[in-house]
Amino acid sequence: MGLIAGNEVLTRRRILLSILAICAFVGLPLWYATTTVQRAELPVAEIYGLSSELVSSSRFEIPVYVQMPVTTTGALQEAQQQIDDMLKARNLPVSWRIVLEAGSGTESDYKVHLFLDQDADKVYVSPFEDRTIKLYVSPTVIKHNKVAELIARTLVEDVFGDEITMFERLHQPEAVVKMPYSPDYHVTLSLLQGGVQPIGWDIESSALLLKNYLSSLAPYANFTFDSQVEHYEKLSENIALQYDEDKKQYLLKESDTSTFIDYSEWGLDQNTQKVPVVNFLAYVPAPDQRPIQIENSVSNSFIVPQWGGVAIVNTEKQFLEYGDLLPVMEIFASQLFQLVGAPGNPKSPTIRTDILTRFQSVANTRKSIDNLISLCKLCEQLPNISVPDSTREQVEQALKRVREAADAVVSRRWSLANALAAKAYVLSDKAFFQKDMVQQMYFPEEHKMAVYTPLLGPFATIMVLGVLRMLKEARESSVSEKNAAPETAHSVL
């Protein structure tokens, strides 16, 4: 009988152990697999690595072709030396240098043409589709053998001066006026009228002027364009115009320009556009408020940071001809360059766009890396957030574009570099603002309790009690065995 009982105990023990084993080896992994958040592996090390080597990887070498008269040979090397020294003193955060080359270069290259001028030294940069810099040198300079220094100073201070300053400020926040970068922008020209009489404009021909500027900005970003005419756009009552008896005009205070645009009433809604909109308003005041002059403004215009520009057109005409619109379009063009963050110098829009493009390619690369780093930090800090595979793919794509952009910079294809960097920026943005990540499932701990307790509570109680009883039994049986052993010995004796 004792033998059977012992067997029974063993069987029961086995049963309990096997149930415990099933719980531990099937139940637990199953529960873990079905409740963990999916987290794709992000190339964290690569991202941090790129961020540290980013500065060294973007190496700008800007070729400038100099056509020298024969008498000044040797000056080229000297000029190069001086440029290098001057740049070294500036200590730029990226590797950026000007490479002087002899020869005429192709049409799209920077060229310095030297001319003899009796009077004084002058620099002339063509404001048209050309990258030619005309340098007029006086005989005194030649006599003192300072041509090399002149070339160096012209290039570093005049032509590329603003670019160097921009790169110096790379790690500082962007200008307030500058619109956040986007590969696509939409430009809207609006003619707004405060009065009730109809008004019109010859926009078809005037717009061509602005379009030329837009196409010169093409390496920086794509611009689309439309126009509208709106009536009944009265000035808000909060704006106090002061009538100036002497000049017979209304004065708009500079502080009032910030509330000049009535965003709620004027037909300027832009919520239907997907891309950032640059707004340009030509405002024709109502007859009883004409003419309006903005305080301290020669061009009678102002910029609204990150939004657009406004020009006041004091006209009694019902239809604005090309001639009336020409100055307005010039104002808008200069406002546009300010809004995209182009440097003020040199005057050539081509060179300004070049500078802007080069700078933006670095800025975009930096921004995309920053985005990716933020993403990594976010994933580290929120262990509950899910990281879908699409995020990982976008991160990888962005990294690839960043590397390609750096290669394009080295091979001196600036606009390609900017396009690639912009793509990287867009991709990194997408990865960061991934819908599945942002929509983190909110599942509070109390709810988990409510779901788990009814099932696990009774199960656990039953099993724990079973284990306890088993342990007690095991102890009892070992005690009784101990007690039993001497007994039998005694009986034998």
Next chain:
Amino acid sequence: MNSAVLVVLLLVRLCSATLSYPFEESLEFKPLKSNNLLASFNFKLNSSEFQLYQPKGETLHYSVFSKLLGPILQETNTRELHLRFSQGWYDAEVYGELPAKGGQSGGTGVELWSVIEGTDDESVFHDWIRLVNSLSGLFCASLNFIDSDSTTYPVTVFQPKSQLLQQNSLENDLYLLRSALPREPVCTENLTPFLKLLPTKGKAGISSLLTGHKVFNSQWSSMSIDITTHCSETGCHYEMDQSIKLILNVPLALERNEMPIPKPTPGSKLKCDPSKFFDAYHCFPLDEVSELDYSLLDLFGKQIQGGALISNTPTKVCADINKKAWNIDVNSSTNVDLHDENGKTCFTITDSENYNIHFKSSNTSEIAPLPAPPIYASRSLSGYSQDSGGFRIDLTNPTDEDSKIIIFESTPWFVRIYLHTLTITVNSTNTYTVDDPEFDTLLNGIIYNPAIDRKKPSHLELLVTIPAHTKVKLALQFDKSMLLYAEYPPDANHGFEIEPAVISVLDKDTNDVVYQMRTTTALLTLPTPDFSMPYNVIILTSTVMSLAFGAIFNLLIKRTVTEEEAERKAKSASSKIRDRLKQRVQSVKNVFKR
């Protein structure tokens, strides 16, 4: 001096004639029965010319046609757009036929249909979703909730109005898509963007009368936008018709001006019927007042703030009144030339002065002839249980001729229609089922696209002939299906709105729609679960499972013993407890003995 002024005036006139925009607006008032007043605001404008298939980056110039709409239509290849916002109940027996023969009014809530050009179903549907999402933002309406489960492709009604189809210049096919949101409350936030689309922006012309709290205090209101594309050899342009139709109950509107918070009329002001008994506690009120004197200022709280001077045709205001009983007076600082136009009293506004119109009547029940609608229709729900229901549509043809009508119904997928249960009852006496030969003489055609769960609504178009002076009842059975837990809207016990049926009367010869009306929405109650259910289910199943597990577990683990053994054990256990208790009692006793 005088002549100089004249010359200047003439010059101003000439100048203003040189520049104008293709915009037209008109306002018409028509007193109806029971002191109601119909006000219809109509606006019509054209866009500038553009190329239908333009390369990307092409410049577009907008003037009176809003820049808000243009890019949306261009991007989604929309060739025609029809949008309706309506609220209130149109009582056809009091108000007569719908304004504009129902062509500009929608069903309760929001209704949208459009013609989209595209190569295949998928790309067109993609454009449609983009269109509704953009419009949703523009009009502050929940149009973004439109998805494939509420979109239908009408076959016989809502046909394109522009002549695009006849021209062979189209590169792709045209698709007609329609959807309705009967649950959408139409309110001020929809009116504001509506007015922003007008070149006058509600600041001049007749639109200056429209303010949210007055418009939506009406008995019935309908805002409509119809955009069609018209092409010529040089290019295409959009034509946009915007309209707002209001039915105002005049005594109610006047009362609201006096008492913004409704209070019962004080006893001293009650007008009781002298032919019946009345005292301080009893009063049979007299019928409605028959003498009224009111102005635009009373109705809209505003005057017309000048004409739309930018338009090429002057602002026109008309009143369709019975001149015997009504008198109209226009207040303005300029002379107003009231003239007759097709029996209506009209005037135009060509300056920017304020205009107020006075309506005065000695007998308000005498109104200009009110055309009766060619059909009366109503739809109701039948059935009583949680899972089955039915539709019943009552149609009355009051005319002397048989009329051909199309009933368009789109019901959500959770309403499972059984088409074979369709019965037609004529004059409440004869009921015909599908098998009867008379059935086919009344019902001439059926177009039916059954629903797919969560993907497609069921779409039904019935071509019915109603004999003259006859009442016809159509009845149809359906089953209600259960929804998933997350598919119930907030406040699920309120019920589900079923969009209005659209009833179109056809011309006998040409089969063109000559009159269109909508029934009211139907409120369907579905079996609604208790939403704590998931937890109850979890707890119940868990309990059952742990019970079963516990039983089996204990059976396997516990040792079985014979009865004697158990008793012995119990005895020893119980005697142990008894001994222990005795000891305790003894020790307590000892304490007391001391």
